[in-house]
Amino acid sequence: METQYAVVPEQLAGQRFDRVLxxxxxxxxxxxxxxxxxxxxxxxxxxxxxxRDSVKAGEQITLVAKLEPCLELEPEAIxxxxxxxDEAIIVxxxxxxxxxHPGAGNHTGTLVNALLYYDPDLECLPRAGIVHRLDKETSGLMVVARTAQAHHHLVEELQQRRVGRAYEAIVVGTPTxxxxxxxxxxxxxxxxxxxxxxxxxxxxxxxYRVAERFSSHTRLSVELETGRTHQIRVHMAHIGLPLLGDPVYGRRPVYPKSASDKLRDQLDGFRRQALHACKLRLAHPLTGEQMEWDSERPADMQQLLEALREG
Structure with a gap:
């Protein structure tokens, strides 16, 4: 619990109470x-x-900030x-x-359960501080807020498209x-x-830009301006470049001519969308410092790429 004070300035006089706050x-x-x-x-x-009441210049506002638990989920040692x-964020x-996020059929074993075990104070934040999500079978970087101030800041930054998110994707098709x-x-x-x-x-x-070409597939670098559900998967399928292995928006495996048995096995066995959030850029909620993190390609995507390179 924290008490904060502010005085209504002249330029905000006459406005609605909630807008002034x-x-x-x-x-x-x-x-x-x-x-x-x-x-x-x-x-x-x-x-x-x-x-909806209006306020006058010079009035003193007292705010008692008390964060109540928002979640009733079991912490799990995942x-x-x-x-x-640091004190503001977890990457x-x-x-x-x-x-x-927990949902129908997934009340345990989720990232939220793991976060509540890692930092019990996150129960007081919406969705345990998670401000953006990745699909279950997408790997890579996410940022989690640890305070209400950091959460509000990061949500605002995302809405203003000031958070950089870069992905690596392997798609079916060969764009020019x-x-x-x-x-x-x-x-x-x-x-x-x-x-x-x-x-x-x-x-x-x-x-998106072409990062590496193969005979029937392409490795792409993709950056998001917005963050809609399944955005990259939907957009790539929309332009005829579905993600390799995508069970929802993809297609059956495509085998290059004279593909080796190793490559065929890799293409048959890759059962998730080939998508990895490899880079995250944002302004730190407390300092405003521009920060950036990189994530190495996961082993299954690396093995798939090696097989594509060998043909």
């Missing part, structure tokens, strides 16, 4: 501030106000590959096969060059378990 206490989300107003944790000159951490190199995919994404109109490019979907932008 968002300006004076930017470390907290608007919805959290509104909840605190309704529960009496925020007062003006010692008196409660409604979120191996957590931590790349870096994790998620292995393929680890579910991020890289490019940009600017195509909105939403739930598939008929299959609600899938996403699709939909005209009135949410804006989604992906940039």
């Amino acid at each position: 968002a300006q004076l206490f930017p470390d907290y989300s608007r919805s959290r501030l509104q909840q605190w107003v309704k529960s009496g944790q925020v007062t003006v000159d010692g008196q409660q106000r409604r979120v 191996d957590l590959p931590v790349v870096a951490e 994790i190199d998620k292995p393929a096969g680890l579910v991020v 060059a890289g490019g940009k995919v600017d195509a909105p994404i939403a739930r598939h109109p008929r299959d609600r378990k899938r996403m699709a490019v939909v005209r009135d979907g949410r804006p989604a932008v992906s940039h």
